Amino acid sequence: MATLRRPINATPPFDPSALVGRRIEELEEYAPETMEEMAQRLGLPVGQLIKLDANENPYGPTRRTMALLNGFSEFHRYPDAVSRRLREAIGEYLDVDPDRVVVGNGSDELIDLIMRLFRPSPLGGGIAQVIDCPPSFSMYAFYGISHDLRVRRVPRRDGFRLDLRAIEAMCARDPQPRLLFLASPNNPDGQLLTDAEFERLIELPVVMVLDEAYVEFANASRVSLTATYDNLIVLRTFSKWAGLAGLRVGYGVFPEALMPALWKLKSPYNVNVLAQAAALSTLEDLEEAQATVARIVAEREKLAAKLREFSFLRVIDSQANFLLCRVRGVSINTVRRAVEKRGIILRYYGGDMQDYVRITVGTAMQNESLLVALRSV
Structure with a gap:
């Protein structure tokens, strides 16, 4: 079958990109780093990362x-x-x-x-x-x-x-x-x-x-x-x-x-x-799933109490599986460097929220690793 080819200098009838709805200009691409990209950026193996940035359940399914x-x-x-x-x-x-x-x-x-x-x-x-x-x-x-x-x-x-x-x-x-x-x-x-x-x-x-x-x-x-x-x-x-x-x-x-x-x-x-x-x-399998929820809630309360011992963090009471903290007295970048040095990934913000960090409640061991990292700030 013959293949139709557009002449090299032919002008297209219209530019499709010029017809994209103008509302798109108000949107931003949402493409968070993958675990592999985080690991490469930090120079650490993927298995060493502690991911506490996306409010995920650290225990997984039942x-x-x-x-x-x-x-x-x-x-x-x-x-x-x-x-x-x-x-x-x-x-x-x-x-x-x-x-x-x-x-x-x-x-x-x-x-x-x-x-x-x-x-x-x-x-x-x-x-x-x-x-x-x-x-x-x-x-x-x-x-x-x-x-x-x-x-x-x-x-x-x-x-x-x-x-x-x-x-x-x-x-x-x-x-x-x-x-x-x-x-x-x-x-x-x-x-x-x-x-x-x-x-x-x-x-x-x-x-x-x-x-x-x-x-x-x-x-x-x-x-x-x-x-x-x-x-x-x-x-x-x-x-x-x-x-x-x-x-x-x-x-x-x-x-x-x-x-x-x-x-x-x-x-x-x-x-x-x-x-x-x-x-x-x-x-x-609700009994096991709800037991995991109770475990996360208990860890949330323990972690909140420990975080409040740091003078540079103001912890907001939470009813979710994460804790939002306002960083004061030190740079948020200082906190970020301290935790990422140990492979711990938290959620950071810009604009009016640039002094805040959100921490997903992890396992007891993950939470302790975070506390150890924060003690180095």
Whole structure:
């Protein structure tokens, strides 16, 4: 077959790169270092690194789930397109109607799905604005911008508390419906949304999306309230408490009225067969999974107490599996050099958060290694 070739000096009919949506200019690539890249940068073997930067479960999945993963053989089969068995198990775990549960490829996909669900249509309907309360999970703003929604940022006050008056004033000036994304516990500080805050915000003209990615470490879920409030959505994940971050399994519990539209909009086969099996296995092995959560919580309290012995750290009380610390009296770079010299990776920030460091709660041995490194500062 003859191959068609464009003449060397031919002018293309248009430049595709010039047609990329301008909203992309507001976004930044998200590509954290891999373990191999970290090791190369630090001049250490990968096995010597202690990774305490991504809020991962240091113990991994339950033993039952690991056995299932190691022996899994159904890779040639498509997954259940709507995760029926997993949704039933989630419904039993949370005591909610499984018909109101949607499982996603991590909770990120569900954030994206919610934006697509409410994105204004030329045919009518939709929500045009998202309220984001930074510092918080960056994907709320990311997906809002990606869907051409206007992101209204309401920065948190001192102590990472919500600026309720500012949110209420915005809604009073212009009562158009908005999407309000909140994490409880919040990332990066680990504090819960209070009952008083919830009660004031849920009465506003908003669809509240409550991200409970870390709630298993706090035992303070509001998922049952999704049956009471038609404007409340709760997101959860298996990434943190269940040790399945690499498999990407999240889920949302939605008001019943939204379900017909969600089932039409959800991508088919969005949760792979291995991820569904691992999440289901975790829920069938709750005793071990919850024992691991209790272990992490106990280590969190021990680590917080030890960190408070350092005069250069101010530790914020956390209900998650991480601790946020403000560094004072010494340079944050001095702290970073001290811990990275020993292969310990923490989470650092820029801008208004440049003096803060977030520490994932590791195993007892990993936490002790961190304390030893900090004593050298």
